[in-house]
Amino acid sequence: MRSEFFKLLLFLSALLFSCKTPEERKKEKIMKDLNMIYQQVQTGFTGYKDLEECCRTIGHRLTGSPNGKKAEEFVYQKLLNYGLQVRYEPFSVDAWNRNKVFLTYSDGKFVDTIPCVAHAFTPIVADVVAPIADVGNGLASDFDSVNVNGKIVLMNLYLGKNDSALKNLHRSEKATLALNHGAAGIIFINKPEGDVLLTGTVSLKGKVIDIPAVCISVEKGRLLRFHLKENVNLKTHIFMENTLEKATARNVIASIRGSKYPHQKIMIGAHLDSWDLATGAIDNGIGAFTVVDIARAIKNSGVTPEHTLEFALWMGEEFGLLGSTFHVSELNKNNSTDSTLYYYNLDMTGNPIGFELEGRLEMEEVFKRYSDFIRGHRPDFEGKITSDINLHSDHLPFALYGIPVLQFTGNLDKEVFKYYHSNKDLIDLVNADHLRKTSEIVSLTLYLLDQEDSLKAKRLTDTQVKESFEKGGLKEEMILSGDWKWEK
Known part of the structure; x- marks a missing residue:
């Protein structure tokens, strides 16, 4: 009797399932x-x-x-x-790999060393001594207002609390601006407190750039800016050795x-x-x-x-x-x-x-x-x-x-x-x-x-892709990064 009951139950379940629309069955599945x-x-x-x-x-x-x-x-x-x-x-x-790096600054009387790390795809060997040019946030407008030719540029990796109206650039794009303006080297200042050092690529296409680029902590960045304010003739020395294979x-x-x-x-x-x-x-x-x-x-x-x-x-x-x-x-x-x-x-x-x-x-x-x-x-x-x-x-x-x-x-x-x-x-x-x-x-x-x-x-056409990036206000940034594949 129980066997017959379960057979009936299965039959009714199948019947009810078959009464459902295909949409209902798919939703249930x-x-x-x-x-x-x-x-x-x-x-x-x-x-x-x-x-x-x-x-x-x-x-x-x-x-x-x-x-x-x-x-x-x-x-x-x-x-x-x-x-x-x-x-x-x-x-x-x-394959880029770091080896040695050091950074010093001097006013001609004293020399001090600043802990730093090299950014990726910086030169295999670099030994640069040059004056410092502080370009603030390292945006295009900052480079336009300061002569950095032949100098080591000092700039923030991130924007500050009072810069909310600005749009930041990737470090590689800031490096491209520095190269385009004739800089001899780059010192990036990290933002977090606590002597935190940051690394990252300064070349988005996996190719070595021509000038050294390092990162220092926000604490050392403040110190360097203090000394630069006291002595505009301050010079820095960046030495690095890296490998590439x-x-x-x-x-x-x-x-x-x-x-x-x-x-x-x-x-x-x-x-x-x-x-x-x-x-x-x-x-x-x-x-x-x-x-x-x-x-x-x-x-x-x-x-x-x-x-x-x-x-x-x-x-x-x-x-x-x-x-x-x-x-x-x-x-x-x-x-x-x-x-x-x-x-x-x-x-x-x-x-x-x-x-x-x-x-x-x-x-x-x-x-x-x-x-x-x-x-x-x-x-x-x-x-x-x-x-x-x-x-x-x-x-x-x-x-x-x-x-x-x-x-x-x-x-x-x-x-x-x-x-x-x-x-x-x-x-x-x-x-x-x-x-x-x-x-x-x-x-x-x-x-x-x-x-x-x-x-x-759906997949966009090439023209539609171009228009979407332009609409997003990304053309200039993509030109700097090398990602803009259309006519400039």
């Missing part, structure tokens, strides 16, 4: 799949554990270095162990094949490489190992995406977006750029509170819908939506070819940003709960995007 992914993140989260292991056993992840190679192999094996198909994508790189770096790309559109891809990526002063736990360990965990969660949930999902760990981002640029150029070379429908980028993304549409306003309604869904179980998700276009991360090569891109507005602890690119970017800055939240929110929105019947955001 999506909700079931989302719950399976959510449970994987909550019960099997590995992002923090994997990041801690990488920081502890490998250290920094500088592109082209032995550590960088170990990091590539580390994430490759992790993704393989989590059941994904994984491949390397090798590319050639000029040909190397091979490897992007690591994992995939889950789509069931309905296997030749159409939605990609999520984060740069794996870091600077060598610390372990790069925040920049960009949290992004890289969130991508690894998202790949694990979706694969192990057993759900089947409609489009092929690709999970990329880029090398060479800190040297100038080298890995992602190589990947997109290969797509273009093989006439397969159209196969990538969307790209999500995670760069120092933690504790997300919103979406950055990167100019693609046609997707605003879609991501508002995703925000409403997330807030249903995450009331702390604010659902902010911004449309400004940003530069200087791995979404840019995709955007330059018209591929829709998305970034996430994060809400990391303010203390974290003090140690950006510094010797204090260590695992103790990482909040494991923030990492888990990122994995949860991004994995769910990635799957929701995959399930859209059609995407409102």
Whole structure:
């Protein structure tokens, strides 16, 4: 009798299911799949554990270095162990590495040494003695008002509290201005208190520039400016030795094949490489190992995406977006750029509170819908939506070819940003709960995007790409960075 009852129940359930519209059945399936992914993140989260292991056993992840190679192999094996198909994508790189650097200043009677670090892609050997020219924030208007020819320029990396009306430039763009105005060297002043030294590239194309560039702390910057005010004839001496050698770096790309559109891809990526002063736990360990965990969660949930999902760990981002640029150029070379429908980028993304549409306003309604869904179980998700276009991360090569891109507005602890690119970017800055939240929110929105019947955001034409950057007021900045590929 019980057997007959269950048979009847199954029959009625099947009958009820068959009475549902295709839209209702798909919605029911999506909700079931989302719950399976959510449970994987909550019960099997590995992002923090994997990041801690990488920081502890490998250290920094500088592109082209032995550590960088170990990091590539580390994430490759992790993704393989989590059941994904994984491949390397090798590319050639000029691997820059620091060796010696010192900075002194003198008025002819005394000499004092200032602790400093070299910026990447500064000369292999430089030995420069020259007067100082203070150019304040190092913006174009600052260079126009000061004669810096043959001098070592002193400038802020960041804008001050009273400069909110100004728009800052990337350090590489400030370096380009210094070179264009005939400077003999560069001293950048960091902003955080506490004798924090910052490194970073001053050449966004991975090529060595002609003049030395170093960074000093804000405390030493104040001291140097005090002495410069007292003695305008103050001279500085920058000496540095670095190395540059040909190397091979490897992007690591994992995939889950789509069931309905296997030749159409939605990609999520984060740069794996870091600077060598610390372990790069925040920049960009949290992004890289969130991508690894998202790949694990979706694969192990057993759900089947409609489009092929690709999970990329880029090398060479800190040297100038080298890995992602190589990947997109290969797509273009093989006439397969159209196969990538969307790209999500995670760069120092933690504790997300919103979406950055990167100019693609046609997707605003879609991501508002995703925000409403997330807030249903995450009331702390604010659902902010911004449309400004940003530069200087791995979404840019995709955007330059018209591929829709998305970034996430994060809400990391303010203390974290003090140690950006510094010797204090260590695992103790990482909040494991923030990492888990990122994995949860991004994995769910990635799957929701995959399930859209059609995407409102299509690939832009080259003319449309140019117009979008012009509309965003980025032309002059992109000319300085070398990213403007159109007629000036």
